[in-house]
Amino acid sequence: MSSPTTRDNIIDAAMAVVREQGVGKLTLDAAAKVAGLSKGGVLYHFKSKDDLIRGMIQRMIDSCDALHMEYYEHEAAGPYRWARTVVRTAFDPRGPAGDPIGGALLAAVTVNPDLLAPIHAKFAEWIDRVKSDSPNPSLAALICMAMDGYVFERMLNLPISDPDLYGRIQQTALDLLK
CATH class of the missing domain: 1.10.10.60 (Homeodomain-like)
Structure with a gap:
């Protein structure tokens, strides 16, 4: 390295x-x-400060993508492999939900929405990945949207879900993708 x-x-x-x-x-x-x-x-x-924030956002994107790839390599082949990867990444403490900086950067991009462009591009790529091996793209999309909700809940420190439920939520999402 x-x-x-x-x-x-x-x-x-x-x-x-x-x-x-x-x-x-x-x-x-x-x-x-x-x-x-x-x-x-x-x-x-x-x-500029915006350029620095772009660099920080790109770092977060790259880190999340690397974590996706790590899980993908270890995930069993077959239908919904990418969706299962998204579920596992969402609950990993090294993922975006585990770093309080994500919420802060979201606050920064509200001031300048142009800073969201790299996030939009990467999300489009991730969505294409999930669709590529999902026999039911609607189910995969629903699970991925739920994972996004979980990640944003954690990033913004919202007390929506009981932390004791997180493991069961993860398992339920994986069970739906069998």
Whole structure:
């Protein structure tokens, strides 16, 4: 595995700022300070705060996609393999539901909806994957939408579901995909 680049270190620093202080405190200066760089060093890699947020969003997308691929490789072949992968990823603590930064980034994109473009593109790809091996695309879509709801519930720290139910919810979703 290659060592982190300066760009990666800046994204790590920005994510640390958001996790510790909230998205409202994210500035290029704050990211530079945590990364141990000058503001000019950050500006070399990110021309604006929006560019930095795009980098953070891309990092989250890439991380989630890598987790999908990890589960896909271990998931039994057959119908609904991608949908089962989505279920397992949704409940993995390394996934998007396990990182409080996701909710903060969602708040950031409400200010600038153009920042959602990479998320839209990746979701379209994920939807195509799920459709590719689903004998009943409506069932697969329903399960995936439920997983999105679970992920957003956790990202936004909404007290909708009882945490004791999460394991049963996951198993029910997998049972429906048999």
